[in-house]
Amino acid sequence: MSERKEFRDLSTVEEAHAAIESLDLDPGVEKVDLDTADGRVLAERIDAGLDVPGFDRSALDGYALHARETFGAGETDPTTFTVVGTVEAGERPATDLGAGEAVEIATGAVMPPDADAMVAVERTDRVARSATECANSAERSSADHSSGQSPREDGETVSKDGDTLLVRTAVTPGENVMAAGADIAAGERALGPGTRLTSREIGLLSALGVDEVSVRAKPRVGIVSTGDELVRPGETVDSGRGQIYDVNSYAVAAGVREAGGEPVVYPHAGDDMAEMERALREAADECDLVLSSGSTSASAVDVVYRVIEEQGDLLLHGVSIKPGKPMLVGQFNESAYIGLPGYPVSALSIFRTFVAPAIRRAAGRAAPPSATVAGRMAVRERHEEGRHRLVPVGLVTDGNGDTLVYPVDKGSGATTSLVEADGIVEMPADVSYLDRDERVSVALFSPDVRPPTVFGVGEDDPLLSRLLDRLDRPRYLGHGSRVGRRRLRDDVSDVAVVSTADEVESGTELGGWTREWGLVVPAGNPAGIDGLADLVERDLRFVNRSTASGLRTSLANALAVLADERGVDRHDLVDAIDGFDFAVESHESPARRVVAGDADAGIGLRATAEKLDCGFVPVGEERVRVLANASRTEKPGVERLRAELDDIGDLVGALPGFGTVDDR
Incomplete structure (x- = not known):
């Protein structure tokens, strides 16, 4: 019988983590199209190259006008305007406003150049011109078919340009107007390096016209299962010969994908040392990290450690953990190498504890917490009763490490509200407020959401944007x-x-x-x-x-x-x-x-x-x-x-x- 090799001194869990962290798994950077960027991690900061929206737009259906001309208007003393045109969403305004004039405007439409506010249609009354006035207007300007009042066959009239508008409220400059750049402005820091792209971030990038992004490349992880007894699913297994289906290759590959890596499954190698060396060399030449499962114990037939020891650099052999003691860490052909135990439970335990975090770090991915997190409200959040509300919220930890929850809301038209939030707190229709320090449950947007390492609010500044790039999350x-x-x-x-x-x-x-x-x-x-x-x-x-x-x-x-x-x-x-x-x-x-x-x-x-x-x-x-x-x-x-x-x-x-x- 061949001589048995005893385990080296078992390493502690901390030493095992340190050994794996010393491996170079950096996959580099690559550019990908936006339509394939879901789940990828940004490699560099993205600043807005244009204003969103790119124009001053109406926030409501109503009328665009000069705010100063509504001063003093009220329910009992309305201010009178003349309607001189209409602007629908997607149209270029064709009318300049004169004194005492207003333009009918749809939600989302471009504000006329001279208008600095708009009033909601609910706060106005529109008085149509008489049929006689319309007929006279038509005779004076028969070529103009887009304005004026037209009599109908039944004698009634329909509203056209030239109608009188009664405005029953005063508005201030900018009221009911979403200014260009109010969602996100050109030059503003949109997303930072290390941001994982989900549907929220991709929506923001789409709004900015970005069609490709620089992302962290996915670390390629070669998976080599060893053992003469292994058979791939779909093939016939001979239990009489002690054959079993290869579980680890597929389970570990799924874990690699979940952690943000790109798995490459190689044909399993037998227990022959030369065959094992060939399989490991092939994987090492093509991948950033090679994972093998099986053949890592001290038995004479478990020879992976001998290949690594003789052809590479064996950093660790055996960890004081159960299950999963037979574990290897080393370098092979300039590729990082980790050997997992053969038993599936042990292999997956070691993978989740040690390997998945390393792949996530290489891919720039955050560790996944629970999909629901409990916290307490940082501020009081009011809500009018009557409708069930989903409140976008962000998370931050206080000085004691407790989770605080704060509302995030820049308006229903602002894409950035979603990017700045971590999850949702539901407020039932009969709840009018969430009090400060009240305990709430947050449904996270994704399981890997974590509070930021540092949360700041304040001045927009170009030096600050560069400074933030140096921080983690x-x-x-x-x-x-x-x-x-x-x-x-x-x-x-x-x-x-x-x-x-x-x-x-x-x-x-x-x-x-x-x-x-x-x-x-x-x-x-x-x-x-x-x-x-x-x-x-x-x-x-x-x-x-x-x-x-x-x-x-x-x-x-x-x-x-x-x-x-x-x-x-x-x-x-x-x-x-x-x-x-x-x-x-x-x-x-x-x-x-x-x-x-x-x-x-x-x-x-x-x-x-x-x-x-x-x-x-x-x-x-x-x-x-x-x-x-x-x-x-x-x-x-x-x-x-x-x-x-x-x-x-x-x-x-x-x-x-x-x-x-x-x-x-």
Whole structure:
């Protein structure tokens, strides 16, 4: 009888994990078409290349008009307009609005160029012109068949252009309008590296016009089952000879696919050492990882370990775990190698415990938790009773590791609501609210969803986007400094990113940077704009940021200084700026409107102006601060963010107008 080989000293579970983590399973990067990208993992950040929607669109059925002309309108004292046209979804507006005019508009239709708001049809009354007026109008303009009032054969009339519209409510600029880029704006960070693409992310990419993406290649995993006794399913098994069906090849291949790898099943090898070596070499030449099952024990006929020991590098032989003690880890022909036990239960136990996590890491896949998770509400969520509601929610862990649940809702038309959510909380029709700290059950969108390592809310910033790329599974909502402060005060987020000239009012400052802001103008500055005074004194179209943005606050402060210098009220200057109140979302949005020729100037950053080849008129400098929730400074994700903030010199150097705090 051949000499038996005893197991080496059994390795601990921790040592086995360390040995497998030392293997190089990196499959590299490949480009795939969007229609085949489901389940793949992004290899790089994707920024929006266009605004979604790409135009200012109506949020309701109703009438587009000038908001200022509705001032004072009410149920008992309506304001009167003349209907001068109609815009359906998918049509280009063909009518310019004059004073006292309105255009009928459908949900999702393009807003007329001069209209800055729309009123819902329910808050209006439309009075048709008389048949006589219509006939006279037809005689005056017989060539125009698209407007006016037409008499019917029964003597009644149908509504046409020229009708009188009674508006029974006042609206403000931007009301009932989804501005271009309100869902996601050009230049905004859409998805980050490491994002697994599901139907939600693919929907967002489709909305952005992306047709192919760079993804982590799937690690190719060769599977070689060993043993003379094995027979493939479909063949005839001779139980008298001790033959059994090959279970491991198919079960392990399914596990590889579930973990994000690409299994390659090879014909099983016998117990002959030369045949086993040939099979392993073939698999090693073609795959990133080779898995064998069987022939890993200390028996003389179990010779895989001898092949690896003689032809490769055997790192581990035997683990102190049950089931699954006979396990191998090594390198063979520059390919990673793991030997699984022969018994199916042992093989799958070792695979799930050690191998699947390694494949997931190589594929960029997250470990799958339960498909349902319990947590407590981070904030109070109200809901009008009467309809069953599915609330999109995100997950975050607090300083104690407990799961918090917060609502995610940017509106029913916003694709990004789904991308920012992790699952759904159901609110029955008779429930009007979920209270803060109330326990809820979250149905996850997929079993592999996990809370982000760090969750931030606040200012939209190009340096921050690059900084987030250096973190593992961050989540950041660029809703502006004002929202960032509120989320931090409410104990929802881990961090807030705010731009302010004031000292820190809450939270623990982790670090920050400075950025130069001003007016982005067309290349060459054809209008010769020198500063804010030109916006006040000249007939220039300006594009502003939303009220939650730190840039808008900086602009308001600068206008206050200008007002003091002139001895006038700041509101007088604001009222003199054409476009001050109609705001857009992302830090690049105003500049892109300037590039498109829709504005003479927009608030923005020097870095944005240079990126888009625009001119720039400097106005001031902002301090951007990263503030941490005081109770979560020891979270690993927050600590990692703090470490990265200590080393942002290269990021600052790559962005014009940016500086470190020490540079001030």
